[in-house]
Amino acid sequence: MAAPESRKPFKVVEICAGAGGQALGLMQAGFTHELAIELDPTAADTLRLNLRAKYGSALKQDSASAEAKIVDGVITGDVAAPAVWEAAYNANVAMSGDFDLLAGGVPCPPFSVAGKQLGAEDERDLFAWAVQQCDVLKPSALLLENVRGLSMPRFAGYRQNILDRLIEMKYVAEWRLLHASDFGVPQLRPRFVLVALKEEFAPYFHWPEPQGEPPTVGETLRELMGARGWEGVDAWVEKANDIAPTVVGGSKKHGGADLGPTRAKRAWAQLGVDAMGIANEAPGPGADFKDAPGPKLTTEMVQLLQGWKPGEWQFTGLKTSRYRQVGNAFPPPVAKAVGLAIRSALLKEGEPVDRDVDAAHDPIYRALRNADDFVTAAQIARATGLELEAHELERRISLLSKDFNIEIRTNKSGAAAFKINGFKAFVGQADHVRHDLFSQNKSKIS
Template sequence: MRTIEICAGAGGQAIGLHMAGAEHVVLVENDRHACETLENNNRTHKLNWGEVICGDLEEFVEKQAESYRGQIDLVAGGVPCPPFSKAGKQLGGDDERDLFPAALKLVEIVRPTAVMLENVPGLLEPKFAAYRKELKARLLSLGYESEWAELQASDFGVSQLRPRAVLVALPKQYFPLFEWPEHSKEKPKSVGETLLDLMESKGWEGAANWASLANDVAPTIVGGSKKHGGPDLGPTRAKRKWHSMHVNGHRIGKNDEVPDKSFRGVLSKDGTIREGHENMPLLTLRMVARLQGFPDYWEFAGSKTHAYRQIGNAFPPPVAEAVGRQIKSVLSKINVDTDYFVEAAE
C-alpha cells in the first residue's frame, strides 16, 4: 500500500498506517520541527519511509504531484483543523488555511486507489453540510465514492476522549467493500493505569495512590495555536477535568520533570487529599505522547513548546491503524492496478 502522506505533522497518522502495512513514498509537512521529527525517527528506527518534503502542500501539488501519477495506492493526511474547529471562527472554505482543495487537486493529479483525510469533528456539524456535499461531489466527479465517520480514539484503545472526523474514498464500484473498523471490545486504560510506570520511575512513593485517583481517560489533548500560548493542557474546562484526576494542567513538564521521592503528592499520610495543583504531578512530554497513542520510542524535535504542539495536534496512531487496515483489506480484495484506474477514471 504505497502512500503519499500530506500534512504529516509529527507522524501520528503515518505511524498508524505504517503499522497497517503502508509504504510511505513521500511525506509532506510545512513545519520544520515536525519535518525533523519525521526524518530523525525514520533514520533512527530504519522505517524505510520515503522522502520528507518540508514545504507548502499547494506548491508540492503544483510542481511535484504529477511525478507520482499512477504509482500511489493511498493519499492520506490530516489537513489543518482551524477552519472547522469550535475554538476558532469556523470560516470553513473561506479560511485561507483550508487545504481540502489542495488535497483534492492532489487526488485528481495522482489518481490513488484510496483517499483518507481526517479533521476535527466540528466539520461534521450542520453548518458545514454544504461544504461536505461539495467535497463529496468533487470526489464523485473524479470517480470516487466517499463517506465521513466520527471516530472516538478511546474506542480504539487510546486513553483519551478524542473524536475525529475521518473521510474515506474509494472508486465508486469498490466502495461497498469498505467497512469502518469495529470498536475495541476492551475498555481503554485510565490515565493512571497508562502512566503509572512513568510516574513512579524516579521513586515517587505516592504514584500508585495517585494512579488509583486518576481513574478516567484523558480529555482531548490540544496542541495550541502557533500564534500564542505555551504548552498546557487546554482551556479551563479541560483543566478542571485534569484537576479532577489530580493532574496539574497548568503546564507541561520536561521529560525529566517526573516526581521523585521528595514529592509530597495529593494524598497526605492520613489518607486525605491535599488541595492545590502544586500537589498534583505534571504530565511530561513523554506522558502526553503516550496518552496520544504514540509509541514510547518516538522522539519529538524542537523545544518543549514545539514538541508539545506536534503531539497535541496529532492523529492517534491506533485510530489511523484501524482505518488503514480496513482500506488495505479492500485493496487486497480488489487487487486494483493503479495504472488501470488512472485510465478508467479519465
C-alpha cells in the first residue's frame, strides 16, 4: 500500500550548502537530500559526516566525473563547474524534474553592506546563476537565502531581473526579510529569503509566522558557560539578558575568528561577552575578566546561538574553520520553518490565495527592459508614472549601471536617452569574466 501523500519524501538538491544549517532545517521539515554541493573542503567534510549519520546506506552511490566526485552524497567543488554536474548525472541525481526543491545559501559578500556591494560584478556572485538553474533542473520549488543587503535600493534592479526571469520560467516568486529571533533563535540575524514555486503550487505557499519570544543569550548558554565551575555564571546570565547581535562568520580574506566588527563588539560587551576572539573552553573557577567585559564564547556556545541543539550536528576542522562554518550558517530553525511552508505548498495544503506574480521592485529597470530602443526621462516617466527630478533619475540609472550594461546617448533634442544592453551577472556564460577571477581568488572565497 502506498504511503499517504502527506508522508511523501520530498527530495532536495542543495547548492553552496556550507556546513549544513539549512540542510538540518530542511531534514527536519521532511526533505531528503539527493545531493549537496560545497566549495570549502572542511565544510564539505562536516556535511558528509552528518549526512552519513542521517541517511547511512540510503545515500546515493559514490560517483565521479573527470574532475569531481560524489562521496556520501556531497560534491566538493565549484557549484558552477560543469564537472560537478557531470558527477551528479553519473550518479543519476539532480536530474531535470526529478526532485522537489533546489535550495542554497549562495555567497553573501556581493551584497553585504560590510563589503563593496559589487553585486553582479563580483566573481563570487551566484544568485542569478542559481535562479537560472530552475530552467535547467526544473525543481518544483526554489529556496535561496542571503544577507539583508540584497533587500536594499542598491539592488532593486537586480531583484527585478530575478523576479522577471522566474516569471518567464513559469515560477511565482517572492522575497521576504526574516529575522532568526522570530523562530526561537537567540540572535537577531536578518536574512533575505527568496522562495519560488511552480505556478500550480504557488497559491498554497504561506510565509511562516513568528513563533514567539526567543530565549536570551544568558538563558541559552547558562549550562555551557558554567560547565567548568565558574562561580560568576549566575551574575553573567543576569547581565546577558537579551538576544545576541548577528553572529558574523567572516571570510578567508580576513584574520582569525571573532564576533564581528566594532559595532557588534560593543553590543556583545553590553551582554558581558568579550567578542575579540573565540575561547577553547568555558571559564573555570576563579576566572575574572578585569580587562574585558566578560568571558569569550566557545564555538559550541555559538552553535547554540545559531539555533543548533546540543549534540545534533558535528563539525570537523580546527577552531577557526569550525567557527566560520557555524557563523556563516543559515540557522536551522529558520530553514525548518521555511521548509515546512514549502512542503505544505507542494502538498497543496490549506486554502489557496492569489499571489502577485508581477511585483515591481524597480519600475525604471522595467521601463528600460521593455523598451525596444533608447528611452528618455520623459518616456520613463510616462511608462512608470514616476515624476523624478533629473538628479534622482541619474542616481537610479547609476545604480542600475552597476549590474547592467547601460548605454547613454544624447538625442537630437539634446535630451539624454538610455538603453539596457544586458545583465552583467554570471548565469553560466562560457566567456564570462567570472571564470578567470574565480580561479585567481579561489583560495580566498568563502
